[in-house]
Amino acid sequence: IPGGTQILSGSDDQTGRVWDLASGNQVRQFAHGGPVNSVAIRADGLFAATGSPNNIAKLWNNMTGAQVAELKGDLALNRAVVERTEDQKVAQQFKALAEAAFKAAETNQKERDEAVKKAMEAKANADKAVAEQDPKVKEAVTKAEAAKKAADEKKDDANLAKAATDAAAEVTKQMDELKKRQDTVASAMRAITLAEQAQKNSVEQVATAKAQQDAKTAEVTKADANLKAATDADAAGLKPVKSVAFSVDGKRLLTAADDNLIHVWDSTTGKAIETFAGHKGPVSAIVTGPNGLVVSGSADQTAAVWTTTPAFSLIGQLGPKKETPLEFAGSPFAARVLSLAFSRDGKWLATGGGEASRSGELFIWDVAAQTIAKEFKDAHSDTVMSIEFSRDGKYLVTGAADKFVKLWNIASCGTSPRENWSRHLKGTRIMCSACQSRRTTA
Template identity: 35%
Template sequence: DAATVAQGEEEKRKTADQAVQEANKVVTDLTAKAKVAAEEKKKADAELTKTTNEAKAADANVKKLAAPAQKAVDEKNSADRTAKAAKRTIERATASVKKATDAIPGLDATVKQKEQQHKDKTTTSETAKKAATDGEKPWRMVAFSPDGSTFAVGGDDQKVHIFDGETGRAIDVLEGHAGPLSVAAFLPDNALLTASTDKAAIIWNVEMQWKLVQRIGDGVKSDIFEDRVVSMHFSSDGKQLVTGGGEPSRSGEIKIWNVADGKLVQALKEPHSDTVFSVEFSRDGQYIASSGADRFVKVFQVADGKFVRAFEGHTHHVLGVSWSADGRTLASSGADKVVKIWDFRTGDQQRTISGFGKEVTGIKFVGDSVNVVASSGDKNVHMKKTDNGGNVRTFSGSGDYVYSVSCTADGKIIVAGGQDSVVRIWSDDGKVVVSFAPPEPEKKEEATSGGSE
């Protein structure tokens, strides 16, 4: 019926209203949740923006700090390397100090030995002077040679004394008379005639004579020397001779000989890897310095041939080496056109002296001074100061390459020779004393043809 239908419709309407209300409620809840979510999203977006900005700022700071940080790291690494190098330098310096310290007793002993030798020589000299004063006897005759190069004097000591006419240096003493000398005269052939109260007259041959005293090797046997002998030097007491040479590009050779009998004292074992160009005894006779084509300067003990120290620095063949008077300094000359000065005690290079036009072929300390004379292929001999490298003077006059140089023990006379075959002698002030040129070759007489036309 209608009432039932109406009632059903009312139930449906109520149900629909309730559903709408529930739907509205759901929508309201969802809207509220959406609003909350939107607020949360807004906060999250703000937080994200803030975090992003902070991240960007952090990245900027990282980039800004990266360069200084890397620089700091590099500086730290560099400092570490410097520290390690300094440590190695300190270790080497400590070793050098130890070597130098170890060497001091030997050097002190050498100094004391030299002082004692000087004292002994002074005592001997004073004794000799006293004996000479006590035994002075008058000279009663004098005679000059025809060329004035020498003169002879004699008197109550019954001896004939020969002197150099230019320098006054004693040359020889002739003994044979049994009484005081009264007359002396040079003959035309330069012989000297003397007469004495012993009723005797003597004719003397006063010409300087050179005699072969000793020969080492005969130029044939290969067991004496390996190859050429290009350098040699006598010990200060004249009892030993050291020779240097060797086979080019294969071996260096150093041998020590007894002068009296020519016998081999010892041969140093493999002293250099190439030819030895120069050898020299130290003044005290304890060491030998050598230099060679292997670009090294080396020092060995004379007593046992033991290697002492090597000095490296030349860039070409080392052609010469020399000891200072006190044995504490070495000077070397080379084909690299320089002179190098070394501290023997530590092995350190003190300085390099340049200014040479060509190879520096030889070198020698001048007496007890700090000066050296050096021969060079630039046709000159140069005197240099080893303490500051300064030039003292140049000895000129050579016509070609100068190969070698030396000087007297007191450093007053300098002698050099070279390619022009002339030996030149200078005084230490640079003045030429004398020059010895080679003899002129004998002229062959032209053959004349005989017969008649």
């Protein structure tokens, strides 16, 4: 331990212990929970690490003896579990939406069935009313004919003439009532036609909603299986830890295990950073050197040299032509590039920018070819300030200085956005795609 007055030891008694060299007394103890076969102390003496065959390494605060973090598993496998967990949650959300849509469709179908029933009842009542009116019309016609005949025989009889006039008026009245009831029958028939069409549509909607529900249920089943596979793989990836070591600059903690990998962690928080893969056998020892160098020894009878500070090199420059990289006149970018986003699979890169108050540019680039794969014409009326791909890669959501948030279907990039919202009072800068394809927050 720095200062030369203390040492750190590990033991099969499942502890790491700090000892005072002068007195031989124990200063503090780290209860690992498994046999400790490897220990390390950071250069500044503030943190310690212990490794064990119980598949776990632990990071400790050497000043207090408190555990800072438990280090286990493979970063890639851990990430797979996180991603599959997210996939499962998304699938469950879509299933819940599909179930709600199916229930709504069923309720609508019941309402349409009831509407048809009521329309049929109204038609039956209208038919009954017509049937009841027919005799009245016939009776009125018979009386009118008789009254007219009597009046014709005695044309000078005013009473008979008035009776004939009144009888004719009664015929008109009864005929009008019959016409009214017949119109009601026609209206009822139209209502039946409309109700039956709505009923037919509701049956189709139920079938569609049921198919969607079944599809989303299948996606949940698939997501559950994928999560289980990822969880099982993560659990299977837990292997006995053989060696722990801090980098010389104290920024990284490295662990080696029987999974043939070297794992790199943040030495202060214990957060996983990266993994070095290359050995074909368990890694039994690691040692760190200056400038981020790491040397590992493995059961595959090799020693390998790694670096925790890899150099970055420019792969390409998007915009100007490759043969004339400094001639910006030929660049598709009108002005500054303000936003970037990679698709989940890393194949596409979306760029956003444009001229302030004049245009909003939006491109999707083929990363491997470094060429424009898709261009969204007139994406916004002002600079695009934020971009995000949906989880399934089918949609792109953008926020711009024109105060709009827009959702684009990547397959039909040349057309108008699928959705656009304008409730912000100023330009939209920050977005997060929260669901697989159709939800976003800004």
